[in-house]
Amino acid sequence: MSVTYLEPSVRPGRNPLRDSRDRRLARVAGPSSLVLFGVTGDLARKKLLPAVYDLANRGFLPPSFALVGFARQDRADEDFAAEVKEAVQAYSRTPFDEAVWEQLAGGIRFVQGDFDDGAAFARLAGTLAALDEERGTRGNHAFYLSIPPKSFELVCRQLSSHGLAQAADGQWRRVVIEKPFGHDLESARQLNGIVESVFPPDSVFRIDHYLGKETVQNILALRFVNQLFEPIWNANHVDHVQITMAEDIGTGGRAGYYDGVGAARDVIQNHLLQLLALTAMEEPISFNADDLRAEKEKVLAAVKLPEDLSAHSARGQFTGGSQGGELVQGYLEEDGIPADSKTETYAAIRLDINTRRWAGVPFYLRAGKRLGRRVTEIAVVFKKAPNLLFTDHAGGDFGQNAVVIRVQPDEGATIRFSSKVPGTQMEVRDVTMDFGYGHAFTESSPEAYERLILDVLLGEPPLFPRHQEVELSWQILDPFERHWASLPGQPEPYAPGSWGPASADELLERDGRSWRRP
Structure with missing residues (x-):
């Protein structure tokens, strides 16, 4: 499927900077x-x-x-x-x-x-x-x-x-x-107190570059502009949500920063919880910073942690081996990493959101290094339709419909649904419709830092989390971190180029689900 961006009518010789319609x-x-x-x-x-x-x-x-x-x-x-x-x-x-x-x-x-x-x-x-x-x-x-x-x-x-x-x-x-805005709730509060004792809160801009990406901002447009999605964006229709940030590299020279921080603090506490908030939030009354932040904070405040953290979380550490046809070092063999480091390079957690819209819908968040490919995506997976008509379908069941928002690379969105295979038989197969920024728009997307630096100079803070969001995020992650710190031994090993440790697959299998393989 190709998606065409329809340009508004343009008068010959129009100067866009002098046109009142151009913002x-x-x-x-x-x-x-x-x-x-x-x-x-x-x-x-x-x-x-x-x-x-x-x-x-x-x-x-x-x-x-x-x-x-x-x-x-x-x-x-x-x-x-x-x-x-x-x-x-x-x-x-x-x-x-x-x-x-x-x-x-x-x-x-x-x-x-x-x-x-x-x-x-x-x-x-x-x-x-x-x-x-x-x-x-x-x-x-x-x-x-x-x-x-x-x-x-x-x-x-x-x-x-x-x-x-x-x-x-x-x-x-x-x-x-x-970022990082602290390494736990206590340090985040101390840091916020220090900065806001010098600068007023509305003069403090906390950079999360993911919020400057076009595809992250497009979550709001996709949800609230299109009547197609919002009526089904709830627990009545959604089975679960998967939010993934996978990297196919190791620490990339960041060993001094990364060790002791790990995948959860580095990525889940900020990037992935922000993506969760944008995916699950109610429609704000405006794009005003206070209105947008208020809705995100309501989501984060409504997050419910699983009772059994062991069953609903996983952590791992990549080993050495072959990836993409070349031998790579394990995490403990990388320069600057202590031989007994317990820092995780993979983390996955389950969260629930205690609101009417999302009650009973699990949100699975995962992040890791040396995984199968580089990808960041949000997958909203819908409930299965009852198979009453296609009972003779080979395989006996169909895949689940999904809306997948690709944050990087190949920025865009994909809709997965079932369609009849051409031929004389009534055979059904999963297919996708794809929208990509690269072929739908003539102008390339600006880098996230362009948007964020401009917003700083303009004094427009909607894309910057305030200290309440930061502290709520740490309240969510800290119990997982304390639980992992109490466990004996190293994080579970996983092979480079894989999709993480076996415990991550078991996390979803307990719920009768499985991870996507992007």
């Missing part, structure tokens, strides 16, 4: 600067800096925009600009345009210093004051903390003590923090 005009950021702490890291080089350029290239940043890097290593402004240009040319999504780059480069500055160096923050204050005068940033500054969480408090205190967190009338100051 992009309101989405252009105002005069402002973005200060990147941790600017020499991989996230900044591969994602954040290219995203800034792509926004500029698409016309969403004003001429008065400025970019400031803060790092320990000393370098001149022009040397830092050359490093930014190299990252942009290597990783940006849009073609390189010299004129766009020259405009952007005029506002690039660098400040050298350590996080505990008060003089460095004084220099940063001077740099931002100069940009207000020279570049016209008007005192509007966002601070992006692409740094380890242990440094959040120190940097926030420095920003406060040097007057950088306080905005004068008509100006704004915002802070952006990357």
Whole structure:
């Protein structure tokens, strides 16, 4: 099945930025600067800096925009600009345009210093004051903390003590923090208290880049725009929901971060629980941040944990072996991983949602590394239809209808249903109808960080979880983590290229179900 995007009528010579029907005009950021702490890291080089350029290239940043890097290593402004240009040319999504780059480069500055160096923050204050005068940033500054969480408090205190967190009338100051937001409920509350003691809650933007993906945002459109789905999006018709984030790689050089964190803290607590909330939430009365967040928080607050955590959870650790025709190391053999590490590289849990809409519908969440393929998806699996007419059907039963939302890769959605096979016999087989962003729209989807950085500069927080969501997510995960920590021995081993440990299959088999094999 092919899906065609129908363009609205376009008048010859139309300038979209001057057309009142085009909403992009309101989405252009105002005069402002973005200060990147941790600017020499991989996230900044591969994602954040290219995203800034792509926004500029698409016309969403004003001429008065400025970019400031803060790092320990000393370098001149022009040397830092050359490093930014190299990252942009290597990783940006849009073609390189010299004129766009020259405009952007005029506002690039660098400040050298350590996080505990008060003089460095004084220099940063001077740099931002100069940009207000020279570049016209008007005192509007966002601070992006692409740094380890242990440094959040120190940097926030420095920003406060040097007057950088306080905005004068008509100006704004915002802070952006990357996950993880703590490692359990207690630490998350401490972290939230630290950050919000310096910045007002509506000036704190907690980045979950999954929420910036087009396909994640499309969950709301698919559910609430189409009359086709919402009437059956409930316990009367849905059998269960599977939410999967599978990776076909190991730690990928993140051993220092990953060990001691594991699959559940790294992925389930944030990404997958956010996907669960968007899948299960009631329709908000608007896209206003408070309205959207309120509905997500209601879902997370209604989550019911299984009574038997052993029977309804699984964890594993990949071993060495052959994957994709090559030998790969096991988790315990990877560089930087202790030989006795109990960190799980696979985790699966069952959750129920205690609401009228979802009562009796289990939600199965799983995440892992070195699995069969890279895929993130939400599969809403419907109840089986009674087979009264096709009693002679070979096999005696049909598959279950499903709506599968593909978050990555091959972003789109698939509907699975049964259809007659061509021929003289009444033979039925499962088929799929597929929608893919790549062939349905002429414009490629922006990177998640483009959308999220622009929302920060605009002060639009709907896609950013507030501290209540973060704490509710930890309340859900913490009991599983405590249970796993009490178990003797290592997590169950599983072969690379498989779909996880045997206990994960048993988790669903106890409920008379099975995992999808994407």
